Amino acid sequence: MVDRDKIQFDLIKLGSGERILRLTEPQSGLSLEKKLAPADAVVRQKEKLLRAFEAALARVELAAA
């Protein structure tokens, strides 16, 4: 199980004004990112991305076991 406190987030503001949220697990280097929908709540988009990321990390751990 991945410790949420160890997942790095990057909030990137592009020159175009768009916003990217990227999550990275530093040990494996695995990362997942999403262009944030401007009209939707950022916190909810982050929670959704985090759930998808945790599921992906769990699959990687399972495959490696």
Place this chain on the structure above:
Amino acid sequence: MDDEDVWRLNFIVIEIGQFKNLRLHGGFIIKDIELTDEPIVDAIGREAIAQTSGIAREFQLFIRSGLSEEELSITLYHEILEAASVALADPPASVIDFNEADFERAAREAHQRWGNASPARLNLLLQFHGFRGE
């Protein structure tokens, strides 16, 4: 422009060093902050104006230099409020529904209300939006 005007002009510039290793309300820490002349470009060539990275409550900010003082101030308010909201599993109710435009509006309002971003004013911003703790 005489010498006094030049001095006054320099005096109002935001001193970025004051934000390094800064402990903020809510238990957040700005570990590092950098204004960079180099383009902030990611692995697939996208150029960014600002990037805030965080692990738990520790943040690192990269901001393109060349912003006006007002733009830099608003960027600092925006980056810290949004990063604090993203960092917590259970952020305050006042920011839960914020979209990108809401964070920008809150940052602009903070700049209008309190002036240029400073350590004390970043704390005010976090308190104002309901962040609790040291």
